[in-house]
Amino acid sequence: MLELVGTDRELQRILQQLEESECTARKLEMPPGERAKVLEAVTHYASEFIGAMPDRKAFEASGYERTPADRGFELEETPGDIAGMLTFIRERVDTTGLNPASGGHLGYIPGGGIPEAALGDYLAGITNRYAGTFYASPGAVRMENAMVQWSGQLVGYGKGFGGVMASGGSLANLIAIATARAAKGIKGRDLERTVVYLSDQAHHSLGKGLRITGLGECIVRKVPVDARFRMDPEALQAQVEADKAAGLHPFLLIANAGSTDVGAVDPLNTLADLAAQHKLWMHVDAAYGGYFLLTEHGMHMMAGIHRADSVVMDPHKGLFLPYGTGIVLVKDVRHLLQAHSYEANYMQDAQEQTLEHSPAELSPELSKHFRGMRMWLPLKLHGITPFRAALEEKLWLTRYFHHRIAQLGFETTPAPDLSVMAYRYVPASGDADAFNKAMAHAVQQEGRVFISTTLLHGQFWLRLAVLSFRTHKREVDILLEQLERYVKEHGR
Numbered sequence: 275m276l277e278l279v280g281t282d283r284e285l286q287r288i289l290q291q292l293e294e295s296e297c298t299a300r301k302l303e304m305p306p307g308e309r310a311k312v313l314e315a316v317t318h319y320a321s322e323f324i325g326a327m328p329d330r331k332a333f334e335a336s337g338y339e340r341t342p343a344d345r346g347f348e349l350e351e352t353p354g355d356i357a358g359m360l361t362f363i364r365e366r367v368d369t370t371g372l373n374p375a376s377g378g379h380l381g382y383i384p385g386g387g388i389p390e391a392a393l394g395d396y397l398a399g400i401t402n403r404y405a406g407t408f409y410a411s412p413g414a415v416r417m418e419n420a421m422v423q424w425s426g427q428l429v430g431y432g433k434g435f436g437g438v439m440a441s442g443g444s445l446a447n448l449i450a451i452a453t454a455r456a457a458k459g460i461k462g463r464d465l466e467r468t469v470v471y472l473s474d475q476a477h478h479s480l481g482k483g484l485r486i487t488g489l490g491e492c493i494v495r496k497v498p499v500d501a502r503f504r505m506d507p508e509a510l511q512a513q514v515e516a517d518k519a520a521g522l523h524p525f526l527l528i529a530n531a532g533s534t535d536v537g538a539v540d541p542l543n544t545l546a547d548l549a550a551q552h553k554l555w556m557h558v559d560a561a562y563g564g565y566f567l568l569t570e571h572g573m574h575m576m577a578g579i580h581r582a583d584s585v586v587m588d589p590h591k592g593l594f595l596p597y598g599t600g601i602v603l604v605k606d607v608r609h610l611l612q613a614h615s616y617e618a619n620y621m622q623d624a625q626e627q628t629l630e631h632s633p634a635e636l637s638p639e640l641s642k643h644f645r646g647m648r649m650w651l652p653l654k655l656h657g658i659t660p661f662r663a664a665l666e667e668k669l670w671l672t673r674y675f676h677h678r679i680a681q682l683g684f685e686t687t688p689a690p691d692l693s694v695m696a697y698r699y700v701p702a703s704g705d706a707d708a709f710n711k712a713m714a715h716a717v718q719q720e721g722r723v724f725i726s727t728t729l730l731h732g733q734f735w736l737r738l739a740v741l742s743f744r745t746h747k748r749e750v751d752i753l754l755e756q757l758e759r760y761v762k763e764h765g766r
């Protein structure tokens with residue numbers, strides 16, 4: 275009896291605590307009117323941001339120093355006010371450093387960030403569909419897989435391929451490398467005899483991927499490139515033969531379909547012949563170049579890409595999505611499964627539905643953002659045609675710049691394969707590297723457009739990368755005018 279009274283008291287205490295915590299916890303579900311106000315404020319901010327884009331700087335050389343206002347980054351127990359928070363975001367986040375949403379972003383690899391993708395993210399976040407397994411959300415997984423299938427069909431893959439949406443090109447490359455290792459059965463004891471082939475144009479995420487997957491201890495051969503920065507197949511052939519003769523094990527060939535530095539596309543068909551001859555896993559990094567397959571020129575440049583064992587292409591580059599979406603494609607999906615599928619007791623229900631592959635069995639991720647929606651929504655809403663036209667426009671803009679900059683007396687890399695190229699001005703006297711460095715800095719400080727730089731054969735070059743859906747002739751002309759002015763003022 276006594277014991278029962280004690281239990282009653284305990285229960286009462288629990289109920290009282292529950293009531294108190296529920297009362298506060300329920301504040302996480304805003305009343306509809308309050309949520310509408312927050313949404314309206316955010317939508318207003320977004321519209322203003324987009325509306326003012328033509329006048330916004332592509333780069334603001336500010337925000338690096340800490341200020342007292344940075345206390346706004348800290349979290350508090352009490353609720354914030356959305357108007358004040360948006361002012362803080364405007365001042366301390368959105369007007370500092372690079373503005374990747376600007377059409378004036380002509381550096382690194384831009385994309386723009388098409389706003390309708392954010393609406394997809396909004397819906398994905400609100401509904402919080404779990405896109406990890408087909409069992410949990412057949413519709414979400416089917417949508418993601420449809421995006422992967424569409425991309426694979428662009429590559430020209432036939433039946434039996436598969437892929438997954440990752441957070442970007444680096445993770446997609448990592449997944450491809452892990453898959454190549456599993457498919458070729460590379461064991462720890464094999465590493466020091468195993469050879470990877472790439473050129474100095476390979477993106478550094480591939481080196482990272484090799485290291486993370488334990489392949490950093492392999493022999494990595496930098497295959498020479500030709501005058502157009504494309505991998506030289508004869509040099510590759512000679513190297514592979516020499517390695518075989520030395521008792522080594524040629525394993526992985528990494529080719530570029532649009533290198534980051536200069537946009538070079540390797541001779542994929544010839545490389546595929548060599549990969550087949552020497553039983554190499556051929557991976558093509560088309561993170562930047564891949565979606566140019568929507569254009570005739572891109573299809574021509576990347577002929578043979580369908581022969582690769584794996585391909586990476588980034589919708590947050592060539593389809594102009596906001597950061598956070600890369601796709602890895604594997605010609606034989608069984609290899610992707612072999613490298614990534616895993617079973618857990620508590621996931622046994624998920625194994626009942628096998629009509630579609632689940633992203634969780636094709637990548638390192640389990641709980642993941644429902645990325646399919648941010649890609650599907652804008653493509654479905656606009657239709658594919660304007661995306662293709664925008665890519666064509668980028669190709670023409672780059673050719674236009676290539677012509678014009680040469681007319682201004684600049685050195686350039688050869689006619690661009692896609693929409694990235696490099697250029698430099700060699701003054702009559704003085705240090706050319708220092709001149710170009712100062713010129714890049716001047717353009718960046720002015721901020722109307724943003725350019726980045728690179729080193730080619732040890733020399734300092736400026737890069738043009740045209741890929742934002744907001745970049746049109748106006749932005750390229752602004753850059754040309756700035757460069758011409760700089761050379762006039764400082765060039766002798």
Ligand SMILES: Cc1ncc(COP(=O)(O)O)c(C=O)c1O
Nearest residue numbers: 383442443444477479534561562
């Ligand atoms: C050719 C290439 N591969 C891979 C990457 C890495 O992609 P992400 O930045 O999405 O991780 C990039 C990024 O610019 C790239 O240009």
